[in-house]
Amino acid sequence: MAFEGLAERLQGTLNKIRGKGKVSEQDVKVMMREVRLALLEADVNFKVVKDFIARVKERAVGSDVFESLTPGQQIIKIVNEELTALMGGEQSKIAVAQKSPTVVMMVGLQGAGKTTTTGKLANHLRKKHNRNPLMVAADIYRPAAIKQLETLGKQLNMPVFSMGDQVSPVEIAKEALAKAKEDHHDYVLIDTAGRLHVDEELMGELDEIKELAKPDEILLVVDAMTGQDAVNVAESFNERLGITGVVLTKLDGDTRGGAALSVKAVTDTPIKFAGMGEKVDQLEPFHPDRMASRILGMGDVLTLIEKAQTNVDEARAKELERKMRTNELTFDDFLEQLGQVRNMGPLDELLNMMPGAGKMKGLKNVQVDDKQIGQIEAIVRSMTKAEKEDPSILNANRRRRIAKGSGTTIQEVNRLIKQFGEMKKMMKQMSGMQQKGKKKKGGLGGMKFPFM
Amino acid sequence: MSFFKKLKEKITTQTDSVTTKFKDGLTKTRDSFVGQMNELVKNYRSVDEEFFEELEDILISADVGVHTVMDLIDELKDEARRRNIKDAKDIQPVISEKLAEMLQKSENESALNMQETMTVILFVGVNGVGKTTTIGKMAHRFKQEGKSVVMAAGDTFRAGAIEQLEVWGERVGVDVIKQQAGSDPAAVMFDAIQAAKSRKADVLLCDTAGRLQNKVNLMNELEKVKRVISREIPDAPHEVLLVLDATTGQNAMSQAKTFSKTTDVSGIVLTKLDGTAKGGIVLAIRNELDIPVKFVGLGEGMDDLQEFEADQYVHGLFADVLQEAEELAEED
Numbered sequence: 001m002a003f004e005g006l007a008e009r010l011q012g013t014l015n016k017i018r019g020k021g022k023v024s025e026q027d028v029k030v031m032m033r034e035v036r037l038a039l040l041e042a043d044v045n046f047k048v049v050k051d052f053i054a055r056v057k058e059r060a061v062g063s064d065v066f067e068s069l070t071p072g073q074q075i076i077k078i079v080n081e082e083l084t085a086l087m088g089g090e091q092s093k094i095a096v097a098q099k100s101p102t103v104v105m106m107v108g109l110q111g112a113g114k115t116t117t118t119g120k121l122a123n124h125l126r127k128k129h130n131r132n133p134l135m136v137a138a139d140i141y142r143p144a145a146i147k148q149l150e151t152l153g154k155q156l157n158m159p160v161f162s163m164g165d166q167v168s169p170v171e172i173a174k175e176a177l178a179k180a181k182e183d184h185h186d187y188v189l190i191d192t193a194g195r196l197h198v199d200e201e202l203m204g205e206l207d208e209i210k211e212l213a214k215p216d217e218i219l220l221v222v223d224a225m226t227g228q229d230a231v232n233v234a235e236s237f238n239e240r241l242g243i244t245g246v247v248l249t250k251l252d253g254d255t256r257g258g259a260a261l262s263v264k265a266v267t268d269t270p271i272k273f274a275g276m277g278e279k280v281d282q283l284e285p286f287h288p289d290r291m292a293s294r295i296l297g298m299g300d301v302l303t304l305i306e307k308a309q310t311n312v313d314e315a316r317a318k319e320l321e322r323k324m325r326t327n328e329l330t331f332d333d334f335l336e337q338l339g340q341v342r343n344m345g346p347l348d349e350l351l352n353m354m355p356g357a358g359k360m361k362g363l364k365n366v367q368v369d370d371k372q373i374g375q376i377e378a379i380v381r382s383m384t385k386a387e388k389e390d391p392s393i394l395n396a397n398r399r400r401r402i403a404k405g406s407g408t409t410i411q412e413v414n415r416l417i418k419q420f421g422e423m424k425k426m427m428k429q430m431s432g433m434q435q436k437g438k439k440k441k442g443g444l445g446g447m448k449f450p451f452m
Numbered sequence: 453m454s455f456f457k458k459l460k461e462k463i464t465t466q467t468d469s470v471t472t473k474f475k476d477g478l479t480k481t482r483d484s485f486v487g488q489m490n491e492l493v494k495n496y497r498s499v500d501e502e503f504f505e506e507l508e509d510i511l512i513s514a515d516v517g518v519h520t521v522m523d524l525i526d527e528l529k530d531e532a533r534r535r536n537i538k539d540a541k542d543i544q545p546v547i548s549e550k551l552a553e554m555l556q557k558s559e560n561e562s563a564l565n566m567q568e569t570m571t572v573i574l575f576v577g578v579n580g581v582g583k584t585t586t587i588g589k590m591a592h593r594f595k596q597e598g599k600s601v602v603m604a605a606g607d608t609f610r611a612g613a614i615e616q617l618e619v620w621g622e623r624v625g626v627d628v629i630k631q632q633a634g635s636d637p638a639a640v641m642f643d644a645i646q647a648a649k650s651r652k653a654d655v656l657l658c659d660t661a662g663r664l665q666n667k668v669n670l671m672n673e674l675e676k677v678k679r680v681i682s683r684e685i686p687d688a689p690h691e692v693l694l695v696l697d698a699t700t701g702q703n704a705m706s707q708a709k710t711f712s713k714t715t716d717v718s719g720i721v722l723t724k725l726d727g728t729a730k731g732g733i734v735l736a737i738r739n740e741l742d743i744p745v746k747f748v749g750l751g752e753g754m755d756d757l758q759e760f761e762a763d764q765y766v767h768g769l770f771a772d773v774l775q776e777a778e779e780l781a782e783e784d
């Protein structure tokens with residue numbers, strides 16, 4: 001990954017400070033500069049960064065950072081706490097109207113993910129809340145926008161209300177509400193066309209829809225990759241419409257997602273959901289704390305751990321964890337892990353969530369598809385028991401034999417052995433994080449940094 | 453000839469409509485950017501540390517990216533020292549000079565690599581950036597030049613993607629080669645190439661599904677699509693255009709890197725410049741990866757596609773500053 005996380009950034013500074021004993025105010029200044037750069041690289045708006053740094057600095061100067069033996073830890077703690085506070089608590093709830101139906105309006109820039117999210121929300125409401133939503137195709141401008149929503153409706157087997165593209169969106173909203181009442185839908189989800197926040201005419205149209213439909217919830221859909229402009233967009237939509245929440249989409253990418261912070265800072269409305277893929281079931285509650293560590297470049301450790309926990313059997317996990325910690329992992333465990341990792345989802349996505357995974361050269365290019373897993377299996381199966389348990393005995397002769405036995409090349413065998421080494425290292429690191437997380441909740445969210 | 457004079461001459465020789473359109477599109481961009489620049493000059497009469505800090509903020513707010521901004525500021529500081537510039541207004545031309553230099557390294561960079569026979573252009577990029585819309589606009593453009601165009605509906609995944617391209621096909625009067633939703637995009641490309649060949653089309657525009665660059669499987673799929681095209685026509689695709697959304701922040705760099713690795717991107721289309729986002733990341737991309745911007749998207753209509761002109765882009769950003777500088781020059 002192109003970005004350096006805050007931990008890595010501070011590490012450099014701290015190496016210089018270390019040995020000096022005490023940390024001076026000048027050192028804090030240098031560290032603040034690193035924090036600033038980390039946030040800017042993560043696309044947090046520069047004005048938001050400025051305010052933020054001022055707050056952190058104030059706290060740092062007033063606290064015992066200067067006396068601390070672990071100043072980096074202190075700074076990260078403060079940054080993380082401030083960031084988490086700014087992001088707010090978790091609020092993945094959707095409004096419920098006193099009188100049915102609850103009306104939800106989706107708004108945002110072109111291509112942000114409104115239509116897709118409309119489908120996802122409908123699915124979410126039905127599955128998690130046992131609701132019966134009606135989706136409304138009120139984008140009459142984009143080519144095939146109606147067809148897109150209808151296709152999603154078909155996939156979900158849920159109704160979509162449309163009147164073609166020759167009727168005004170306001171009229172469509174009106175008819176849709178009548179229809180929803182008639183058919184006893186308890187939710188109405190209005191998909192509107194993408195528009196620029198500076199487009200007076202189209203922003204006025206949203207006003208009118210709002211006036212008429214009196215939505216209980218106006219969700220601003222924001223692309224997680226948005227840069228500095230996120231502030232202007234969110235501010236304009238909010239001032240104009242009074243949004244009630246935000247959905248951050250495309251968080252399955254490798255963006256740091258600093259826009260989350262910008263949007264939160266200027267609108268002070270909760271980010272309620274995260275779009276984690278193109279499919280209708282890939283909508284997740286938004287976790288502000290995790291977002292904070294993601295912005296700081298510490299990997300989405302918590303998500304990863306959660307995923308792992310839902311997939312791994314407890315006792316076996318304990319045993320593995322012990323092995324990881326003590327570095328006793330064998331090739332057999334490796335195979336088993338691979339299998340489990342495969343159950344968690346595409347490996348490349350998992351790797352993206354791991355802190356520092358981007359830095360491990362060997363790992364960055366591991367792309368495990370079924371074919372490759374087959375190959376890895378073949379290689380491991382060609383090893384003797386002793387070799388599986390202690391890879392250090394794998395000399396050139398043995399490697400050649402294994403290559404032959406598995407029908408692979410010696411390079412492929414070498415690569416696997418190397419990757420195994422990297423994985424072991426990483427597992428050890430991760431198990432450390434998990435342990436710490438268990439012992440002490442909150443604070444740093446159980447994260448472990450190289451200099452702690 | 454001074455930099456400004458050169459710039460001005462260049463712009464006035466362009467057809468007026470193009471310039472106007474471009475300028476209109478960039479008005480909002482410019483207003484905020486230049487407004488800040490003017491503030492900057494007003495507030496800081498002298499070129500000092502504070503001036504550069506403020507300039508840094510302006511560039512960062514345009515999504516230029518921290519690294520590039522730092523480099524740029526360092527160069528400007530050197531330049532200011534070398535030319536002994538003390539007054540803020542004197543540094544302005546240096547700034548736009550540097551930016552234009554960075555964006556355009558030679559003439560005609562934005563021209564497409566057109567072939568005598570059929571030209572195949574592949575469009576790639578992450579989700580929702582404007583690939584399909586850009587294809588529609590470009591088809592319209594080629595049609596107007598009297599070329600025969602075929603479009604390939606290579607996004608078989610997203611709901612309504614094929615229909616979206618078909619609407620564009622009807623709108624601009626161009627045939628769309630498609631298969632069913634869910635079919636293999638590489639197979640669609642194969643079909644499209646055969647169809648375009650037999651129709652003796654001048655241009656084949658290939659749509660692909662949006663994909664985030666960290667999805668290895670999807671990137672592999674894209675590689676395969678490209679491979680199939682190259683197998684059918686050895687030096688095709690003749691252009692691989694990466695579509696970037698001007699609203700995107702630093703992630704655009706990662707997009708450019710990964711898509712380049714997979715598909716050997718030959719140029720960038722920067723869309724949605726009609727908003728307030730500035731798309732400054734293209735400066736960093738140019739700097740690091742040397743990929744030129746070839747087109748800009750300035751709206752959702754079929755005419756809202758313009759060839760990229762670095763001078764105009766910079767001019768658009770600094771129009772007011774230029775004017776001010778000229779007026780000052782006249783007063784002298």
Ligand SMILES: Nc1nc2c(ncn2[C@@H]2O[C@H](COP(=O)(O)OP(=O)(O)OP(=O)(O)O)[C@@H](O)[C@H]2O)c(=O)[nH]1
Pocket residue numbers: 108109110111112113114115116117139142145192193194195221249250251252253274275276277278579580610662664
């Ligand atoms: N990877 C990923 N893609 C997403 C996500 N949400 C939406 N998309 C994709 O982003 C693209 C744009 O999504 P749409 O739902 O069409 O966006 P929209 O806001 O309705 O667009 P307009 O109506 O044109 O303004 C599509 O390719 C979607 O599949 C997400 O969470 N992750």
Ligand SMILES: Nc1nc2c(ncn2[C@@H]2O[C@H](COP(=O)(O)OP(=O)(O)OP(=O)(O)O)[C@@H](O)[C@H]2O)c(=O)[nH]1
Pocket residue numbers: 110111142194196577578579580581582583584585586607610613660661662663695723724725726727748749750751752756
């Ligand atoms: N304002 C503005 N909107 C644009 C521009 N280019 C495209 N759009 C809009 O952006 C949205 C997404 O455009 P698409 O062409 O569907 O994007 P795509 O990259 O094909 O999307 P996927 O196929 O879903 O990945 C649509 O609403 C377009 O009308 C532009 O230059 N300016």
Ligand SMILES: [Mg+2]
Pocket residue numbers: 114115116139142145191192193194
């Ligand atoms: Mg839509």
Ligand SMILES: [Mg+2]
Pocket residue numbers: 583584585607613659660661662
């Ligand atoms: Mg498309």
